[in-house]
Amino acid sequence: MEHLVNAAVQNIQISGIRKISNLVATYKDAITLTIGQPDFPTPGHIVEAGKQALDRNKTVYTPNAGLPELRRAASAFVERKYGLVYDPEQEVIVTAGASQALDITLRTIIGPGSEVVLPGPIYPGYEPIVRLCGGTPVYVDTRSKGFKLTAELLKPALTERTRAIVLCYPSNPTGRVMDEAELAAVADLLRGRPIFVISDEIYSELTYGVPHRSIAALPGMKERTIVINGLSKSHSMTGWRIGFTFADAAISKHMLKVHQYNVTCASSISQYAALEALTAGFDDALPMKREYEARRDFVHARLQRIGLEADKPEGAFYLFPSIGRFGLTSMDFTMRLLEEERVAVVPGDAFGEYGEGYVRISYAYSMDVLERALDKLETFVSRLG
Numbered sequence: 001m002e003h004l005v006n007a008a009v010q011n012i013q014i015s016g017i018r019k020i021s022n023l024v025a026t027y028k029d030a031i032t033l034t035i036g037q038p039d040f041p042t043p044g045h046i047v048e049a050g051k052q053a054l055d056r057n058k059t060v061y062t063p064n065a066g067l068p069e070l071r072r073a074a075s076a077f078v079e080r081k082y083g084l085v086y087d088p089e090q091e092v093i094v095t096a097g098a099s100q101a102l103d104i105t106l107r108t109i110i111g112p113g114s115e116v117v118l119p120g121p122i123y124p125g126y127e128p129i130v131r132l133c134g135g136t137p138v139y140v141d142t143r144s145k146g147f148k149l150t151a152e153l154l155k156p157a158l159t160e161r162t163r164a165i166v167l168c169y170p171s172n173p174t175g176r177v178m179d180e181a182e183l184a185a186v187a188d189l190l191r192g193r194p195i196f197v198i199s200d201e202i203y204s205e206l207t208y209g210v211p212h213r214s215i216a217a218l219p220g221m222k223e224r225t226i227v228i229n230g231l232s233k234s235h236s237m238t239g240w241r242i243g244f245t246f247a248d249a250a251i252s253k254h255m256l257k258v259h260q261y262n263v264t265c266a267s268s269i270s271q272y273a274a275l276e277a278l279t280a281g282f283d284d285a286l287p288m289k290r291e292y293e294a295r296r297d298f299v300h301a302r303l304q305r306i307g308l309e310a311d312k313p314e315g316a317f318y319l320f321p322s323i324g325r326f327g328l329t330s331m332d333f334t335m336r337l338l339e340e341e342r343v344a345v346v347p348g349d350a351f352g353e354y355g356e357g358y359v360r361i362s363y364a365y366s367m368d369v370l371e372r373a374l375d376k377l378e379t380f381v382s383r384l385g
Helices: 016-024 044-055 068-082 097-109 126-132 151-157 180-190 249-263 268-279 285-306 330-341 367-384
Strands: 092-095 115-120 136-141 162-168 196-200 225-230 243-246 359-362
Touching (some): 092 097, 097 196, 115 151, 162 180
Parallel strands (some): 115 136
16 A cells, blocks of 8 residues: 555655664664754753643643743743744744744745755755645755855845745754844845745754844844744753744734644643743753853864864854765765764765765763763774874
């Protein structure tokens, strides 16, 4: 019966990140630097709020768009943090994580023949949804601009079929951040064009030395921008599965229809925990961010000493060093490092063709783990010569 499965689904590949993670699980002694999973526990007061919701039998459906008080808290959070103004009644949807937010966004605005511009290298979760919608991903090589989708790179990629562009900054896998001038240039290019911006800002609370800026805050951009965010990275709530979309009411009302028939509503228990996170936990990300910044500085300095060049990231918790000088594919480098030194990283080609020649290292791990892994990486690199 497999031949009857939707051809678009059959053609989708499992994420390269998950492939390598599943493989690494068979190496019981491996040190893994693969998954973007914060190593901090969910703050205790948030966990307690979830427990209280259970104790109080808050286990029924919520409104499709989410608890009204949570939408108000989410709206207040992004306004205070990033200057974004959204009506919590009509422009905020609570989703089952940022991944589901991305799904309902693309399914609302993308149809057969639509093109979606993606900056490469990029997290692999966008292309499959675009293809399931009948759209075509159009990749732009950002390597020459420090892994940033500048207006100069973007302009030649735009056609009459372009329906949306994806901005994902801070970036997974590179950790790079677009500053206000770079965003303003992109905004100037897009104004007056019938093109949406999908701004994935899941790492917005994890920037180092630079403030997070959203393109939606720039003049004339709110009505064409759909902001995606969530609590997985900022509050170490990956398993709680709470995300948000922030979009103009004229778009949100259609996204809500897709969301309603997709999941009905996000978990009620998780929503009450999220309310605690966005109110009492307004600055919960700060201590985690300080630790991530120290780890970033340590890992970047060690990579420099080892001889692996990498742009110093301004956000998220990844480094994307070049391995081009060794003459190995990113997968070959990754597999040899795993086999010979029992250290796991993600091959760059997991992030598309423009990720080839690089590997992604996550520093969302303790300093002890990072030190041991980098010692082994140094041994491996010295053996390669």
